[in-house]
Structure formats: C-alpha cells, structure tokens
Amino acid sequence: MAIKFGRPIELREQAPRSSVYDAPSLGLSTRLRRNRKSEWARRLVRENAVTTDDLIWPLFVVEGDNARTPIASMPGVERLTIDQVVRDAERAVALGIPCIALFPYTDPALRDETGSEAWNGNNLVCQSVRAIKKEFPDLGVLCDVALDPYTSHGHDGLLQGGRILNDETVAVLVRQALVQAEAGCDVIAPSDMMDGRVGAIREALDDAGFGDVQIMAYAAKYASAFYGPFRDAIGSAKALNGDKRTYQMDPANSDEAIREVELDLAEGADMVMVKPGMPYLDIIRRVKDTFAVPTFAYQVSGEYAMIMGAINNGWLDRDRVIMESLVAFKRAGADGVLTYFAPEAAERIRAGR
Numbered sequence: 001m002a003i004k005f006g007r008p009i010e011l012r013e014q015a016p017r018s019s020v021y022d023a024p025s026l027g028l029s030t031r032l033r034r035n036r037k038s039e040w041a042r043r044l045v046r047e048n049a050v051t052t053d054d055l056i057w058p059l060f061v062v063e064g065d066n067a068r069t070p071i072a073s074m075p076g077v078e079r080l081t082i083d084q085v086v087r088d089a090e091r092a093v094a095l096g097i098p099c100i101a102l103f104p105y106t107d108p109a110l111r112d113e114t115g116s117e118a119w120n121g122n123n124l125v126c127q128s129v130r131a132i133k134k135e136f137p138d139l140g141v142l143c144d145v146a147l148d149p150y151t152s153h154g155h156d157g158l159l160q161g162g163r164i165l166n167d168e169t170v171a172v173l174v175r176q177a178l179v180q181a182e183a184g185c186d187v188i189a190p191s192d193m194m195d196g197r198v199g200a201i202r203e204a205l206d207d208a209g210f211g212d213v214q215i216m217a218y219a220a221k222y223a224s225a226f227y228g229p230f231r232d233a234i235g236s237a238k239a240l241n242g243d244k245r246t247y248q249m250d251p252a253n254s255d256e257a258i259r260e261v262e263l264d265l266a267e268g269a270d271m272v273m274v275k276p277g278m279p280y281l282d283i284i285r286r287v288k289d290t291f292a293v294p295t296f297a298y299q300v301s302g303e304y305a306m307i308m309g310a311i312n313n314g315w316l317d318r319d320r321v322i323m324e325s326l327v328a329f330k331r332a333g334a335d336g337v338l339t340y341f342a343p344e345a346a347e348r349i350r351a352g353r
C-alpha cells in the first residue's frame, strides 16, 4: 500500500466540494499556453535556434609534441600542441563547425616588453595555421590580433611610462596581422581595442594582396572580470600589471558601444563582435538593430567557467543549460557565437538534444 506522510493514500479524505480546483473559467480568448501544449507545437512556433553554422570554436595552442594540458579554471578545455590542434580542427570539420579561433600560450622566455614574438612569422599561431590549413583548407581559421599573449607585462599594447601607446601599438598590430594572413589565416580579429586599428589593418592587408582576408572586429569589448580564466589559459594572468581600463570599455556604457561599432565598420570591419556575451546581451541587441551587420558574441572564459563550475557541482543541468546559454545569443540578435562549448553544442544539435 502506498504510504504518504504516514497515512495510506486510500484513506485520505476527498477534497471538499468548493475546492481550489473549482474556480470559474476566466473566459480568455487568448491563451498563450495553447502554443506550448506539446513538443511539436513548441517546435512550430520556436523563434530562434542555434545551428552548427553559428559556432566558432576557440582553441589554445602551446609548444610541444602530442600533449593536451588541462586548464584548471576551464574544466574540459585544454592547451594543445600543434599536432593536437590539428586533431581538434579535424573534429571541427567532422562536426560541421565552420570556423575555429586560435590563441597561443607563449613560452615565457619568448615574451618581452614589446611582444615582438607577435610578428614572428614562425610563431605558434602561424605554425598552427599552416598545419591546419594544410590538412583542412576549407575550415575557417580566425586569429586574434593583440599583444597580450606575447608581452612580459600582459597588456594588449606597447607600454611606456605606465601608459598604453595607441598609434605605436597599431603599427605593430599591423605587422602581427600580416604574418597571420601570410600563414593562411582567413579572419583577422583585432581584440586590442586601440583606436584606428581596423582601418590600418585593412589597408595593410589590401596593400599586401590579402584583400579576401576578413576582419572581425572585437568592436565592443569591455574591461571585464570574465576574462580571468582565459588569462590563465594563455599565461598572462600573473604577468598582467594593473588592468585594461584605459583601452577596453567601461561595463557601465552602452551608447559608447554604438560609437565603437560605427567606427570599426567605417574602417572596414566585415563583422563585429560584442564581448563578453551573456552580461552584454543588451549591447548585442542594440548593435544588431542599429547596424544590421554580421554580429557575433563571445561567450568568454569566465562565462564558460561559471557554467561548468555549476554543472560539475550538480547545481545546473548540463543537458539544458549549455544550449539555453547559446540560444540567448541568437535571441539577442547575434549571428554567431565564439564558445568553448562549440563541439558539445554541435554534437547536441546533431543528436537533436
């Protein structure tokens, strides 16, 4: 016999006549719940979907051979040696992910005051691009342009007397972009937030015969605490002196994001990005509504870490929270998302879950 609260269910009294279940109908003509009554009906009225075409997968590269090193603050993400990054590129191709993004963990011995390894045409990123393009020429490869993986001080630009120089930094970012294009990179993504860098890079690419290399500008990039795990991944967290608030945007600003995007588009950006993602969905929506250009969100390392930390503690349901976090970007107006969840998302989309 079924027991609840110590009494056999069969012996519990019937609900009294005027029970809570007897309220009169509200006589509503419109009931939004009708369209939610079953899975097929929900599918029919669903407004947004994440598809594999929307995904860009960021990968971390490190010197060495046949090694994958876990990154503690990004559970499930690893630093990969070049041979292994090629294997993940193969996985991207197999899953139908259109594009990957490369970030280097530079040997500390190669980091210096000016970040000169950034424009070494044989640096880790350039070697990786060549190795990937050799095996998978049709996979999109995006390269970040900024000095932070290469500088001893961890900043994205040249530092002098405690200031980050703008125009001098742009001149070296141009050199960085050119070696990446030379290596075969398809999309140059300046993430440094110097003024005028998109125009300078566009002009240099065109002059060097790289007219087809696209630019995805990290246009509205905020000085965010959500980049912490990324800085662990590329080894710039300990190195970083101070913060990036003299070049990355103030998280309190919204109109300024419109000005940033407007300038980058005027300078020749093919696509723009808002970063971080989830705390800045309002910015994605404003950018998309204002400019109607290809707009991307970066679901950054801290967002990934937050979600994975909660999943691994059993506090959030992995089977639901990852895709919910991604469809939010589509709902906000993004055309695509850079996300460390890209392979899992692609697998889930393929399996229909």
Ligand SMILES: NCc1[nH]cc(CCC(=O)O)c1CC(=O)O
Pocket: 144, 146, 148, 156, 191, 192, 226, 227, 228, 229, 230, 231, 244, 299, 300, 301, 302
């Ligand atoms: N300029 C470097 C760069 N490119 C992408 C990220 C962050 C990505 C992430 O957190 O996942 C950063 C970090 C930063 O600006 O400090």
Ligand SMILES: [Mg+2]
Pocket: 193, 194, 195, 196, 219, 260, 263, 264
């Ligand atoms: Mg700008």
